[in-house]
Amino acid sequence: MSGQPADLDTQQLREKLSEAYRLVALGQLVTGVVHEINNPIGSIVSNNEVSLRALSSLKQKLEAARDAGEPPSQKAIDLVETLLSLAAVDKIACERISGVVRTLKTLSRADDRDLRRIRVADLLNDAAKLVDCQFRRRVQLTLELADLPEIEGYPQLLSQVFLNLLVNAGQAIEHEGRITIRAYPANDGPPPAVEIAIEDTGRGIPADLQPRIFEAGFTTKPVGVGTGLGLALSRKLIEESHHGRIWFTTHPGRGTTFFIRIPVTQPRSANP
Numbered sequence: 021m022s023g024q025p026a027d028l029d030t031q032q033l034r035e036k037l038s039e040a041y042r043l044v045a046l047g048q049l050v051t052g053v054v055h056e057i058n059n060p061i062g063s064i065v066s067n068n069e070v071s072l073r074a075l076s077s078l079k080q081k082l083e084a085a086r087d088a089g090e091p092p093s094q095k096a097i098d099l100v101e102t103l104l105s106l107a108a109v110d111k112i113a114c115e116r117i118s119g120v121v122r123t124l125k126t127l128s129r130a131d132d133r134d135l136r137r138i139r140v141a142d143l144l145n146d147a148a149k150l151v152d153c154q155f156r157r158r159v160q161l162t163l164e165l166a167d168l169p170e171i172e173g174y175p176q177l178l179s180q181v182f183l184n185l186l187v188n189a190g191q192a193i194e195h196e197g198r199i200t201i202r203a204y205p206a207n208d209g210p211p212p213a214v215e216i217a218i219e220d221t222g223r224g225i226p227a228d229l230q231p232r233i234f235e236a237g238f239t240t241k242p243v244g245v246g247t248g249l250g251l252a253l254s255r256k257l258i259e260e261s262h263h264g265r266i267w268f269t270t271h272p273g274r275g276t277t278f279f280i281r282i283p284v285t286q287p288r289s290a291n292p
Contacts, residue, residue, distance in 0.1 A: 057120060060113030067106040074099045074106075119149050135286060138173045140214050141165045144201055147182040151199075155190040159197055166204040171214055172286040177257045181266075184250040185218045185278050192222025192276065206281055213264070216280040224272035233268070263287065 081096040148161050155161075189199045198221050206215040225233060234255045258266045262282050270276040 057117055060116045063113045064110050067110050071103055071106050074103055078103075116149075119146060120153065122146060134174075135172055136175060137170045138175055138178065139170055140168050140178075140203055140216065140282075143175060143179050144182055144203060144216065147179055147186055148201060150183065151186040151190060154187070155193075158195070159190050159193055159199055161186075162198065162200045164200065164202045168203055168205060168214055169212070169284055171282055171284045173262050173282060177261055178282075181254045181257050181280070182216075182218075184254045185280075188250060189218055189220035189222065189276070189278075192220050192224075194223060197221040197275075212284045213281050214284065216282075217277055218280075219275060219277040221275045224274055224276055225268075225270040226272055230270065234266075258282065 078096055078099040081093055081099070085092050085096065144163065144165065148163060152159075152161050186199065186201075193199075200217075200219045202217040202219070204215055206213040234251050255266050258264045258280055263286060264280060264282040266278065266280050268276055268278045
């Protein structure tokens with residue numbers, strides 16, 4: 021009985037640290053997200069001004085044709101084509117904004133503790149969009165996603181893991197480089213699972229540091245860049261919350277690949 025309060029305090033501390041890290045990770049992406057949203061918004065605003073002028077001119081020409089009992093002029097038809105083209109550009113811009121906002125909403129749901137059916141490809145695509153906001157032009161992201169079954173899991177927690185690994189991969193690349201995200205069914209033994217591989221062309225992990233990579237508080241990053249919580253938290257979320265596995269291979273000076281394996285179904289008593 022005497023150990024219960026200490027156990028409770030430890031659990032509460034872990035939860036607070038997890039929440040604090042989640043907020044730090046989101047905060048680090050804010051600048052990139054603002055740029056990613058500002059660019060398409062600027063395009064939409066500019067297109068809207070052109071559209072309003074074109075609509076005003078189109079209205080005048082159509083009214084003139086009506087009053088003269090004539091068919092619409094070629095100029096009026098050209099204006100319609102211009103408006104259709106601008107609308108198509110705006111649609112793409114809105115989809116970019118929607119993708120970024122959707123990912124932020126998923127990551128910000130601290131109270132999302134319901135086991136759900138998840139499309140892993142959607143979570144990976146959304147996480148890649150956020151990370152691309154931060155590392156764009158310097159790091160090329162490539163996704164190679166096979167046809168995957170839906171899995172049971174916690175979307176916010178998995179999104180946090182994917183984001184942790186992608187940010188780490190980008191920070192491991194000192195200049196320009198590449199991150200490749202692969203996902204495929206893992207049917208080599210029960211239970212059926214999905215496997216994700218996140219490969220970077222960064223500096224790799226020195227042999228003497230590899231045994232400590234998943235230790236809470238351990239980081240190879242400079243002060244102010246790394247918290248030492250990301251990989252430890254990621255392992256907890258994969259192994260404890262999703263009954264999966266996380267491991268890595270690395271080649272110092274050439275890059276690192278982190279692997280995640282998540283069962284397609286979770287035990288009914290699963291709890292994040």
